[in-house]
Structures are given as structure tokens and as C-alpha cells.
Amino acid sequence: MAPLQLPTVVDVNLVKNLSSSLADYDALVVVTTCLDETTEFLDNSVAKGLESFRQLHTDFNNDVTFFLNDNAPGKRIIYSPTGAVDRDHDDVRRFSDAALAGVKKALGVGSRSPVIACFGSKTYRQANLVTLLAALEATYVPLQIREDVPERRTKADKLGFFIGQKPADDGCGQKLIDYARAVELGRAVGRDIGGADPERMAPPRVAEYVQELFGKSSGIKVDIIKDKKEFEKDFPLFAAVNRASTCVDRHHGRLIFLEYKGEGEINTTALLVGKGITFDTGGLDIKAGGIMAGMSYDKCGAANVTGFFKVLSELKPKQFKAIGVLAVARNNCGEEGYTADEIITSRGGVRVRVGNTDAEGRMVMADPLCYIKELALKEVNPHLFTMATLTGHVIRAYGTNYTAALDNGPARHNETAHKLQAAGDEVGDPFEISTVRREDFAFIADQGEVADVLQCNNQGSSATARGHQFPAAFLARVSGLDKHGRNSEKPLRYTHLDIAGSGGELPHSPTGRPIPALCQMFIADRVF
Numbered sequence: 001m002a003p004l005q006l007p008t009v010v011d012v013n014l015v016k017n018l019s020s021s022l023a024d025y026d027a028l029v030v031v032t033t034c035l036d037e038t039t040e041f042l043d044n045s046v047a048k049g050l051e052s053f054r055q056l057h058t059d060f061n062n063d064v065t066f067f068l069n070d071n072a073p074g075k076r077i078i079y080s081p082t083g084a085v086d087r088d089h090d091d092v093r094r095f096s097d098a099a100l101a102g103v104k105k106a107l108g109v110g111s112r113s114p115v116i117a118c119f120g121s122k123t124y125r126q127a128n129l130v131t132l133l134a135a136l137e138a139t140y141v142p143l144q145i146r147e148d149v150p151e152r153r154t155k156a157d158k159l160g161f162f163i164g165q166k167p168a169d170d171g172c173g174q175k176l177i178d179y180a181r182a183v184e185l186g187r188a189v190g191r192d193i194g195g196a197d198p199e200r201m202a203p204p205r206v207a208e209y210v211q212e213l214f215g216k217s218s219g220i221k222v223d224i225i226k227d228k229k230e231f232e233k234d235f236p237l238f239a240a241v242n243r244a245s246t247c248v249d250r251h252h253g254r255l256i257f258l259e260y261k262g263e264g265e266i267n268t269t270a271l272l273v274g275k276g277i278t279f280d281t282g283g284l285d286i287k288a289g290g291i292m293a294g295m296s297y298d299k300c301g302a303a304n305v306t307g308f309f310k311v312l313s314e315l316k317p318k319q320f321k322a323i324g325v326l327a328v329a330r331n332n333c334g335e336e337g338y339t340a341d342e343i344i345t346s347r348g349g350v351r352v353r354v355g356n357t358d359a360e361g362r363m364v365m366a367d368p369l370c371y372i373k374e375l376a377l378k379e380v381n382p383h384l385f386t387m388a389t390l391t392g393h394v395i396r397a398y399g400t401n402y403t404a405a406l407d408n409g410p411a412r413h414n415e416t417a418h419k420l421q422a423a424g425d426e427v428g429d430p431f432e433i434s435t436v437r438r439e440d441f442a443f444i445a446d447q448g449e450v451a452d453v454l455q456c457n458n459q460g461s462s463a464t465a466r467g468h469q470f471p472a473a474f475l476a477r478v479s480g481l482d483k484h485g486r487n488s489e490k491p492l493r494y495t496h497l498d499i500a501g502s503g504g505e506l507p508h509s510p511t512g513r514p515i516p517a518l519c520q521m522f523i524a525d526r527v528f
Contacts, residue, residue, distance in 0.1 A: 026074025187512025276302025283357030393467025
């Protein structure tokens with residue numbers, strides 16, 4: 001077994017002048033909306049070279065351009081334009097797309113130490129941050145390559161970052177670099193866990209990774225449950241999904257508990273449950289027709305909750321507390337597998353009739369959600385979240401680039417989803433807002449006398465009306481959060497995040513989303 005290689009983020013140095021002090025770099029990547037914005041900052045020879053290419057290239061403002069220039073660092077220049085940024089359908093992702101393409105091109109032509117020069121648009125307050133995050137993303141190396149192919153362990157030695165235009169209140173400079181590197185480290189953790197194959201990140205090995213990641217000096221407390229009897233006693237729905245894996249030690253599930261508590265008097269608490277299905281066969285309702293491929297990414301919810309805690313361990317925001325539960329299991333099929341028609345009583349005392357074993361995600365999260373609900377009643381200003389690659393329906397509804405956010409009543413009153421959407425729009429991590437309605441609670445109400453709740457119908461979510469909304473109702477009902485709505489004496493804010501579309505898909509690395517938006521919402525103002 002190869003030794004564990006925890007993620008690192010390439011060093012980033014703030015470059016203050018593009019006309020000098022670039023001897024240690026070997027490429028210049030220009031990210032801008034317009035070449036005219038750059039000329040006063042660039043070496044005269046470089047500026048003239050770019051202007052010559054603009055005259056020759058009819059699609060210069062849309063294509064990545066690479067050319068050689070003796071006065072450029074390493075003689076390499078990559079011009080990566082954003083294209084238009086001011087149309088109704090444009091957003092700050094124009095900068096991330098350009099930066100990602102530009103840095104990939106630089107690395108592809110042999111650069112190891114490129115300088116990224118961002119000429120930010122005043123339209124987007126966080127254009128510089130978004131550009132740097134994309135540049136860092138381009139340097140990520142997957143965990144199994146780092147461990148198994150040592151000569152490919154890194155893609156770059158360092159980056160330079162030049163801010164050519166500073167929008168008001170941008171938080172630029174060294175603080176921006178430190179913040180971006182911390183967020184990227186969190187995303188790298190999310191990619192490591194979410195993207196590694198189902199054996200490399202089988203449940204016990206997820207636990208090993210998390211324990212190694214959060215050592216004694218990290219500021220993160222880690223507790224792990226692996227005892228089958230404890231699952232059955234305190235987390236019975238999780239135990240049901242895990243049952244078919246208990247006879248295979250390397251597949252046996254884990255519940256991993258994380259806690260961060262910042263300095264000072266706590267004024268906000270985030271409580272998060274992440275779905276960590278390391279491989280989803282569908283259980284006895286087995287996935288057929290070739291759709292089982294890619295199901296190792298069904299652990300991206302838990303992976304990204306872990307990544308969020310990694311950002312906390314790096315930045316250590318004050319007066320903030322976070323509690324996380326990673327529900328890590330493998331949805332195997334076998335003689336011990338749980339079945340449709342079983343009736344299981346949840347931690348919250350709700351009798352659940354299983355309708356489809358391929359709806360395991362809501363099963364593994366419901367009892368941990370009940371657990372953090374119990375904790376939330378004792379915490380200061382609590383915000384509860386579930387994060388999961390939960391439904392194909394959310395992809396049918398919104399495509400592959402957007403996280404769906406669904407608030408309960410107290411969260412909707414607090415405009416939690418709207419605040420997340422606004423935070424995500426700033427940093428290129430977009431959300432769509434869905435609503436949980438009475439039809440969703442009616443859908444999950446069991447029609448017989450024996451059970452209270454029907455876990456799922458026997459169709460795929462993408463073939464079911466409101467297929468990504470009713471699972472949020474299930475989680476609220478089975479966890480007991482429906483007893484803490486707007487009309488209760490102790491209302492609790494709860495938001496479900498379905499990242500099936502935004503989390504990424506094979507063969508590409510996971511995205512690490514929505515870590516940037518959560519950081520922008522809860523951490524940024526505490527560390528800048």
C-alpha cells in the first residue's frame with residue numbers, strides 16, 4: 001500500500017510589477033476582459049507582441065493565444081481572455097474559465113512557475129479571488145497519482161499572482177492569496193476523498209485519511225464510530241444500508257464526527273451532515289443498464305464537508321463553531337442487504353418503509369441529521385445543512401453546474417438559500433433555489449397502518465415529479481426537524497444541498513463545490 005500523500009497547495013507569491021523581478025518565473029498568463037486594460041502594466045515588447053497578434057487573429061478576444069517573446073518570463077506568453085462579461089447571462093465564471101484554460105495551457109507547454117496577471121472587472125467584486133482559485137485548481141494532482149506515480153506528484157513549483165486592476169473592497173493582496181490557498185486546500189481534500197476510487201476510499205480508509213488530515217494541531221476534533229451494534233442502536237437507518245458490507249472488513253461503514261470551535265464567544269454555529277456512499281450499486285434494487293459507472297462519486301457530500309473543515313483548520317475563524325458528521329458507507333448488494341418493504345424505526349422514532357434500496361442517501365443521512373438536530377438545540381445561532389449527491393432529478397432540473405438549495409420554514413425566513421446563492425454568485429459557485437412544499441410531505445406519507453413514512457417510490461428520481469424536493473421533506477420528517485418549523489417553540493434553520501449536478505463527474509476530478517460559497521458565507525468576513 002502506497003504511503004498516504006495529503007494534499008498540498010502550490011506556493012503563491014504576490015507580484016507587484018510585471019516589468020521586473022520575474023526572473024524566477026517561466027510564463028506569463030494574462031487573464032483580462034480587454035487587451036487595452038493591460039498595456040500600462042506590461043513590458044513594452046510584450047504589449048506590442050500582443051497587439052500584433054490581435055491584429056492577425058480574428059477571434060483573439062475569445063481564444064487562448066500562446067506565443068513566444070524574448071522579454072516574457074520563460075519567453076512564454078499565454079493570453080486568455082474572458083470574453084464579454086456584461087451581458088445579462090454573464091457572471092464571474094468568465095474569469096475562472098479563462099484562468100483555468102490559461103494556466104492549463106501554460107503547464108501544457110512546459111511551464112512550472114507561471115505568473116497569472118488578472119485584470120479584474122469592476123462588475124465582479126471577487127474577480128481576482130475567482131481567478132486565483134481557478135489557477136490553483138489547474139495545479140491539483142489526484143490523490144492516487146500522488147501516491148502511485150511519484151514523478152507526477154506535482155504539476156507546478158510555484159505561482160506568481162499580479163493584480164492589475166483592483167475593484168473596490170476586493171480584499172486583494174496577501175490576505176486574498178492566503179484565503180484562496182486555504183479554500184483550495186479544502187477543495188483538494190474534497191477532490192481527494194470524492195475522486196479516489198471505491199477501494200482507495202472505502203469507508204475505513206476515509207476514516208484513516210480524515211484522522212491523518214486533522215492531527216493534534218489542526219484545531220479539529222475527530223471521533224469515529226465503527227461498531228455495528230452502536231450503529232444498530234443509535235443510527236438504525238445507517239445500519240440498514242451498511243448491513244450488506246459488514247461481512248467485508250474493508251467495506252464496513254464509518255460515522256465520522258468533526259468539531260471546530262474558534263476563539264472568542266461563539267456567535268454562529270454550522271452543523272453539517274455529508275453523504276459518503278463510497279460506491280452505490282443500488283443495493284438489491286441494483287443499478288442496471290450501465291448506470292453504475294461513476295457511483296464512486298456518491299461520497300462527494302461527505303468529502304466536501306471534510307474539505308470545509310480543512311478550511312476552518314487553516315484559517316481558524318473566530319467566534320465560529322462547526323459540527324460535522326460524515327456518513328460513510330458502501331451500498332452493497334448481497335445476502336445481508338436491506339430490502340424494499342422493510343420497516344425500520346429511525347433514531348427519531350419514525351417508522352420508515354423502504355421503497356427502493358437505491359435511495360440509500362437519505363437513509364444514511366437521516367439519523368445523523370437527527371443527531372445534529374439534538375445538538376443544535378443547545379448551540380448558538382445554529383444553521384443545519386445536509387450535503388449530498390442525492391438525485392438525478394436535480395440534474396434534470398438544473399443541469400450539471402448548479403447546487404440546489406432547499407430551505408425549511410425557519411431557514412426560508414432567514415433567507416439562508418438566498419444568502420448562499422448571493423455568496424456563491426460572488427465566487428463562481430452558483431446555486432438554484434428550490435422549495436419544499438406540502439405535496440412533498442404528502443408524497444412521503446405512507447398510506448398503510450404500519451409505517452409513518454415511505455422512503456421512496458420505485459421509480460428513478462429523474463422520472464418522478466418533484467424528484468429532488470421530496471427527499472428534503474423525508475430528511476426533515478424522519479430527523480424530527482419538522483417539529484422545529486416556524487410554528488414551534490424552538491425553530492431550527494435547515495437547508496438541504498443537492499450537489500449531484502455541481503459535485504462533478506467521472507472522468508474529471510470532483511469540483512469541491514459548494515466549499516467556496518460556504519466559506520464566503522461563513523468565514524470570509526471573519527478572516528479578512
